[in-house]
Amino acid sequence: MGFQKPSHTFTKIHLKALHTNRFNILFALSFTVFINMFSYAQELPNSGGEIPVEPKKEETNIQKDTTINLKPLIKGTTKVQDSSINDSIKPKPKFLKSKVKYKAKDYQTFNRKEQKLYLYNEAEVYYEDMEIKAGIIVIDYNKQEVYAGRIKDTAGVYTQLPIFKQGENVVEPDSIRFNYDTKKALIFNSRTEQNGMNIIAEKTKRINDTVYYMNRAKLTTSENLDDPEYYFLVRKGKFMSGENNKKVVTGLTNLFIYDVPTPIGLPFAFFPMSEKRTSGIIFPSFGEDNRRGYFIQNGGYYLALSDYFDLAILGDYYTNSSYGLRFESKYNVRYKFNGNFGFRYENLVTSERGFPDYSKSTIYNLRWAHNQDQKANPSSRFSASVNLGSSTYYQQSINQINLPNTQNNTLSSSISYSKTFDVEPQINYSITATHSQNTQTQQINMTLPTFQGSIGRIYPLAPKEGVKKGLIQNINVQYNLRAENRISTTDSLFFKPQMFDDARIGARHSIPVTTNFKIFKFFSVSANANFDETWTLNTIDRVFDAETNETITTDLTGFDAFRTYNFSTSLGTTLYGLFNFDKNNEGKKIQAIRHVMRPSISYNINPAFDNYYDTVEVVNADGDTASDIARQEYTRFEGGVFGAPNQTFSSSIGLSLSNNFEAKVKDRDTTATEPKKIILLNNLNFSTGYNVAGDSLKWSPLRMTGGTQLFKDKMAVNFGATLDPYALDNNNRRIDTYNINNNGSLFRLTTANMTVSYSLNSKGNESKSSNRDKGSRDRILSGGREDDLFGESQDFSDNQFGDEDEEEDEDVLSELYNFKIPWSLRLAYAVNYNNTQRQDEISSHSLMFSGDIEIAPRWSIGGSSSYDFKNNGFGLTQLRFSRDLLSWKMNFSWVPFGTYNSWNFFIGIKSNLLKDLKYEQRRKPDERL
Structure with a gap:
């Protein structure tokens, strides 16, 4: 039905009132509705099959709603299908x-x-x-x-x-x-931080998640973004943010320092900002050496091989053809192990070819440290600490990082593996390779390897239940095995086949039987009987050659063995004494002194094993009569790894006494309810011995040692002395006469020593300077001191030896800076006295000192040196100046005199991202001047 508005062009129709038949109208409407309802109905056939329907084609030019399509269904059900699924016109996205x-x-x-x-x-x-x-x-x-x-x-x-x-x-x-x-986005005056690099851009256009275009951007590592002390001005740049590879690619870029442009610039630049370690070039340092010419040092390439280990290849080159190579690697597998490895090789050329002082030499050094996590395997453990190479490496090295290690006298190494079998009794074994090298004498002692095995204690007479009591029940047996392949060589034969010519191989089996018990409730008694069997592959034979009139010793190889045994016992107790000075609670400063004594007496007996000794007849050159023949005793086991069997019977008594002194003093804190404990002497020990079977000089010298901590444990004092009860003859040899009977004192002081170490700073706590830099770990690995008393590394460009970042103290930093000056001081004093043969001399007397002082905010000076009071001379002296320039750092190190006199100036950016932006100048003065 449609409705149309009459037009004004139509002829007017005059309306006339008509009579309405309501019943007829209602009947007509009802009939119409009935016809409309049943005109769309269809009767389903009796069979249950589906009536096929021909698909109906859609035409887009027909303006008719086709979103609903009726389809005959099966079994009287009706289903409506959405025809928009097949519609060629796709719906708009959300x-x-x-x-x-x-x-x-x-x-x-x-x-x-x-x-x-x-x-x-x-x-x-x-x-x-x-x-x-x-x-x-x-x-x-x-x-x-x-x-x-x-x-x-x-x-x-x-x-x-x-x-x-x-x-x-x-x-x-x-x-x-x-x-x-x-x-996409437009960003105005943006500030963002990407892995330590701050980016400040006037206008930035974001293209997608990984690409940003920047206009007039500032790149800096400064923390003050409002007024950075330096930045790189990028006229146009592109920032790409990959999953693990962030970088900035720029056009014309130059350095600004406090908004002042510098001539340092590039037509284009690339700034990597990767979150992970990436491989790249290590920028070298430049300098001059008057003996070897101009040089570059510590330049090379860094290889990020994996997440677990890396490799840095570094090199040095001098214009006189000297060069050096370094391979440094670190590895770390969490919860398993970590370590580092380094190999250094240097080819040194002195002077020029054709000159009389021309020389050429090679030195090397190998270092390896390996630590196993305790959680990795509780029953086995592998560790390594290796530092070996040329004895003169640290003294002759041309690399500046080795300055603190030039004072090392010993190189040592140890590689060990141990295993424990958790059975009853417990079984343990370990394999160890050791190395000890004296850099002064160039003597090297090695064990390749040492095997040690043991079986835990077995109590054969102990009860199955309850606590072991008495002499019998505490009897226990053990088994120990130690085997060594000992090598003694020199630096010139190191790692050559000749070093194994004098190798000594041996093993010792030991079965100790021990017990312990108490008598009179207060005395502890222990007894030990030990049986040893020694195996060796190296023996000797000694004969006298009448023609040459010499005793000839021949080394023999082959299995041989000897057996020994001994017995020992000891008796000890503990005594407590308290001296109360404030019995009436008068509030005295020193209230009481507590004294603990631990006396003990021991007895040792070692039989003589003469059956392992032979004699050789030595004839004098004057004749062959009986009076001219001398018999010399020797054992074929001389020079063995574990020594020779005892030839003389020994029966000796040992005496020892250890003391500990503590004091209770009134605490300055009035709120404290208990007195304060102070240690007066950590230990004061006396020990001596008496040889019952000896025919003379039965008493052993009395040895005294002691130590204490003073000034709130800031000062450590250790001392010792040896007192001899026997006198000396005119040839300064000990005689069987007591010194007091020779118009002397009761004891004769033969040796004495004392060491004092002191560390303090302005804050009153432990000084951080001794361990404030990562270079201390390198000094320990090289066999040096943990502190900086021997100086610090001069390689400031390498951040592994740089100072760690420390939080600034708000009380220290002030505009006036007139109320507190941070400082630190470290002292090490040592003196040794020798009077064994009436020398009456100080054999060594020296003082080492090191300190730092912050004269102004971010300005600090320091130094380290030593003085030899015996020879009246200074040792290695180093002066250090440091300036913290916020994002930059400046260092100057100077060794004013001596063999290693040199100076080094460095200024560079702290951040690892831009650490290659630096200026460094170092020079070694002419030693002939």
Whole structure:
């Protein structure tokens, strides 16, 4: 039915009132409705089959609704199918792909006419992985854009700068426009930090998640973004943020220092900002040596081989053809093991070819440290600490990092593996390779390897249940095995076949039987009987050659063995004494002194094993009569790994006494309820012995040792002395006469020694300087001291030896800086006295000292040196100056005199990203001057 409005062109029709028959109209409408209802109905056939329907083609030019298609169904059911599935016109995508969450503190207003949502004051919007926080945020639904900006406070200052975050990238601009459909954005005056690099750009265009175009951007590692002390100005640049490979590629770039341009620039630049370690070039240091010419040092290539280990290949080169190579590697597998490996080789050329002082030599050094995590395998453990090579390596090395190690006298190494079998009794074994090298005498002693095995204690007479008591029940048996392949050689034969010519191989089996018990409740008694069997593959034979009139010793190889046994017992107890000085609670400063004594007496008996000794007849040159023949005794086991059997019977008594002194003093803290304990002497020990079977000089010298801690444990004092009860004859040889009977004192002081170490600083706690840098670990691995009393490394460009970042003390940093000056001091004093043969001399007397002082904020000076009071001369002396330039650091090190006199100046950026931007000058003065 349709309705049409009459047109004004039609002829007017005059209406006339007509009579309406309501019954006829109602009947007509009912009939019409009945016909319309049944005109669309269809009766299903009796069979249950599906009536096929021919598909109906759609025509897009027909303006008719075809979204509903009726299809006959089976078994009287009706189903409606949506024909839009097959429609050629695709529906429009949703306006937003996910939900938008937003909130604001003051108000949230939606303008329907503009289709904009306004959020004001602490506004936040979250859409997919995007987060925007700002003072004001406007969402434009027509343009599909989000605008975020700042707002002014009551003082007219802009606050609540926008923070745009997507994934791991965070940008803090002045304002931002973001299209959430194309994901593109315009960012104005943005600030972002990428792995230590701060990027400040006037205008940034975001293309996608990984590409940003920047205009007039500043790249800096400074923490002060409002006024950075330096930056690289990038006119045009591109920032690419990959999954693990972030980088900035720029056009014309040059360095600005406090907004002042410098001539340091490049037409294009590349700044890697990877979160993971990446391979790259290590920029070298330059300098001059008057003996070897100009040089470059510590340059090379870094290889990030995997997440578990790396490799750095470094090299040095001098213009006189001297060169050096270094291979440094670190590895770490969490919960299993970690370590580092280094090999250094240097080819040294002195002077020029053709000159009389021309020389050429090679030196090397191998270092390896390996530590196993205790959780990796509780029953077995592998560890290594290796430091071996040329004895003169640290003294002759041309690399500056070795300065603190030039004072090392010993190189030592140890590689060991141990295994424990958790059975009853417990079984343990270990395999160890050791190395000890004297850099002065170039003597090297090695064991390749040492095997040690043991079986735990077995108590054959102990009860199955309960506690073991008495002499019999505490009897236990053990088994120990030690086998060695000992090598003694020199530096010139090291790692050559000749070094094994004098190798000594032997093994010792030991079965100790021990017991312990108490008598009179207060005395502890222990007894031990030990049986040893020694195996050896090296013996000797000695004969006298009448023609040459010499005794000839011949080395023999072959299995041989000897057996020994001994017995020992000891008796000891503990005595406590308390001297109370404040019995009446008068509040005296010293209230009591506590004295603990532990006396003990022991007895040892060692039989003589003469059956292992032979004699050789030596004839004098004057004749062959009986009086001219001398018999010399020897054993074929001389020079063995575990020595020779005892030839003389020994029966001796040992005496020892250890003491400990503590004091209780009144605490200065009035709120303390208990007195304060102070250690007066950690230990004061006396020991001597008496040889019962000896025919003379039965008493052994009395040995005294002691030590204590003073000044709140800041000073450690250790001392010792040897007192001899026997006198000397005119030839300074000990005689069987007591010194007191020779018009002397009761004891004769033969040797004495004392060492004092003191460490303090302005804060009153333990000084951090002794372990404030990572170079201390390198000094320990090289066999040196942990502290800096021997100096510090001069390689300031290598951050592994740089100072660790320390939090600044707010009390120290001040504009006036006149109330506290941080400082630290470390002292080491040693003196040795020798009077064994009436020398009455100080054999050695020296003082080592090191200190640092911060004369102004970020200005510090320090130094280390030593003085030999016996020879009246200074040892290795180093003066250090350091300036903290915020993002930069400046160091100057100077060795003013001596064999290693040199100076080194360095200025560079602290950050690892730009550590190659540096200036370094070092020079070694002419030693002939």
